[in-house]
Amino acid sequence: MDRIITIGREFGSGGRELGRRLAENLGYAYYDQEILEEIASRTELSEKYVQSIVERRPMFSYPIHVGHSFHPVINPAQDFGQKIYLEQCNILRELAEKSGCVIVGRCADYILKDCNPFRVFVYADMDSKIERCRRKGKGQENLTDKEMKKYILDVDKHRARYYEFYTDQKWGDRKNYDICVNTTNEDIKKIANILARLFKA
Amino acid sequence: MDRIITIGREFGSGGRELGRRLAENLGYAYYDQEILEEIASRTELSEKYVQSIVERRPMFSYPIHVGHSFHPVINPAQDFGQKIYLEQCNILRELAEKSGCVIVGRCADYILKDCNPFRVFVYADMDSKIERCRRKGKGQENLTDKEMKKYILDVDKHRARYYEFYTDQKWGDRKNYDICVNTTNEDIKKIANILARLFKA
Numbered sequence: 398m399d400r401i402i403t404i405g406r407e408f409g410s411g412g413r414e415l416g417r418r419l420a421e422n423l424g425y426a427y428y429d430q431e432i433l434e435e436i437a438s439r440t441e442l443s444e445k446y447v448q449s450i451v452e453r454r455p456m457f458s459y460p461i462h463v464g465h466s467f468h469p470v471i472n473p474a475q476d477f478g479q480k481i482y483l484e485q486c487n488i489l490r491e492l493a494e495k496s497g498c499v500i501v502g503r504c505a506d507y508i509l510k511d512c513n514p515f516r517v518f519v520y521a522d523m524d525s526k527i528e529r530c531r532r533k534g535k536g537q538e539n540l541t542d543k544e545m546k547k548y549i550l551d552v553d554k555h556r557a558r559y560y561e562f563y564t565d566q567k568w569g570d571r572k573n574y575d576i577c578v579n580t581t582n583e584d585i586k587k588i589a590n591i592l593a594r595l596f597k598a
Numbered sequence: 599m600d601r602i603i604t605i606g607r608e609f610g611s612g613g614r615e616l617g618r619r620l621a622e623n624l625g626y627a628y629y630d631q632e633i634l635e636e637i638a639s640r641t642e643l644s645e646k647y648v649q650s651i652v653e654r655r656p657m658f659s660y661p662i663h664v665g666h667s668f669h670p671v672i673n674p675a676q677d678f679g680q681k682i683y684l685e686q687c688n689i690l691r692e693l694a695e696k697s698g699c700v701i702v703g704r705c706a707d708y709i710l711k712d713c714n715p716f717r718v719f720v721y722a723d724m725d726s727k728i729e730r731c732r733r734k735g736k737g738q739e740n741l742t743d744k745e746m747k748k749y750i751l752d753v754d755k756h757r758a759r760y761y762e763f764y765t766d767q768k769w770g771d772r773k774n775y776d777i778c779v780n781t782t783n784e785d786i787k788k789i790a791n792i793l794a795r796l797f798k799a
Contacts, residue, residue: 520772571721571770577778591795595788 399425399497400596401514403506405560405568408552409526411580412519416501418589423596426498482563497596502556506573507564515595518574523549525581600626600698601797602715604707606761606769609753610727612781613720617702619790624797627699683764698797703757707774708765716796719775724750726782 406412420427486508493512506516527545531538560568571577607613621628687709694713707717728746732739758769767774
C-alpha cells in the first residue's frame with residue numbers, strides 16, 4: 398500500500414536529496430517547494446514572500462504584559478502567517494489523498510498524522526553539514542566555517558520554532574519519528590534505496 | 599568489510615531481538631549476556647551479581663560535603679563497579695577484533711568508538727513496550743499497566759545513568775547514533791533484514 402512519507406531534516410543534512418531519491422525509487426510524488434508554489438498561486442502572493450513566512454514562525458509583537466490574556470492583541474503578521482499555515486494544511490491533505498508521496502518539511506508529519514505517515518528525520522554532524530553546504534553551493538559557499546555553522550544553526554532554530562509553534566511537539570525529538578537517520582559519512586542514494594524497501598511488499 | 603554494530607535500546611523496544619536477527623542475517627557474532635558470562639568467569643564472581651552491578655551505575659555514597667574534593671573517599675562499591683567496567687572494556691575490544699559483530703548495550707558504541715562502529719538506537723512508544731513486555735513474559739507479565747510502565751521507566755533510568763556516567767554522552771540522543779529506529783507497529787524481522795543491507799556490498 399502506498400504510504401505518505403514525511404521528512405524533517407537539519408539544514409545541510411541531505412534530507413531533501415534523501416526525499417527526492419526515495420520518491421524516485423518508489424515512484425511516489427515528491428513535494429517541498431512545489432507546495433509553496435501551490436500556496437502562492439492560491440493566495441496570489443509572491444512565492445518568495447510566502448517562503449519567508451513559512452520558514453519562520455510568525456513573530457509575536459504582543460506587549461509583554463499581555464501574556465495569556467483572553468483579549469490578545471491582533472497581530473497582522475501572525476494572523477497572516479496562520480492563514481498561510483491553514484492553507485498549507487488543506488493543500489497537504491489534498492496531496493496526501495492523491496497518491497503515495499514524500500513530503501519534505503512543512504510540519505507534514507503532524508498535519509497528516511491521521512494518514513499514519515512514515516516519519517523520517519534526517520540529521521548529520523556539523524562538519525558534515527558544513528562540507529555539504531559548501532559542496533552543494535546554495536549561496537553560502539563563500540562563508541567561513543564559523544559563519545557557515547552560525548547560518549546552519551540559525552536556519553534550524555527557525556525550523557524548530559516554526560515546528561514547535563504549530564505542532565506542540567519538539568522538532569527532532571525521536572519520539573515524533575519512525576526513523577532518524579544520521580547521514581554523516583553515508584551515501585544518501587544507498588540509504589534511500591534501503592529505506593525504500595520498507596515500503597515494498 | 600565486516601563492521602561492529604552496537605545497539606542501544608529502550609527496555610521493551612525489541613532491541614535485543616533486532617540485534618540477534620541482524621547478526622543472524624549478516625553471519626556476525628552476537629553479544630550481550632555472553633559478555634557478562636565472560637566477565638564473570640574472569641573475575642570469578644557470580645553472573646547474577648555482575649549483572650546487577652553492570653545494569654546499575656555505581657552508586658556513590660560520599661558524605662554530601664565531600665563534593666569535588668581532591669581527597670575523595672574511596673567507595674568499595676564504586677571501585678568494584680569500575681573494575682568490572684574496565685574488564686568489560688577489554689573484553690569488548692578483544693571481541694571487536696575477532697570478527698564483525700552485533701553488541702547490545704554495555705556502552706559498546708562509546709568503548710569501541712575507535713573501531714568506527716555503526717551505532718543503532720532502538721525505541722518505541724510506551725504502549726508498544728508494555729505490550730511487548732507482556733507478550734515476551736520475562737517475569738513482569740503479571741504487573742498492571744501502571745506498574746509495568748514504572749518498571750520500564752526505571753530500567754531505562756538505570757541504563758541512562760550507567761551510560762552517562764561512563765561516556766559523558768546523553769543516552770538516546772540522536773547525535774550519538776547513526777540510526778534511531780522506532781519499532782512501534784513495525785515487524786522487527788523486516789527492519790533487521792533491511793538494516794542488514796547497509797552492511798552488504
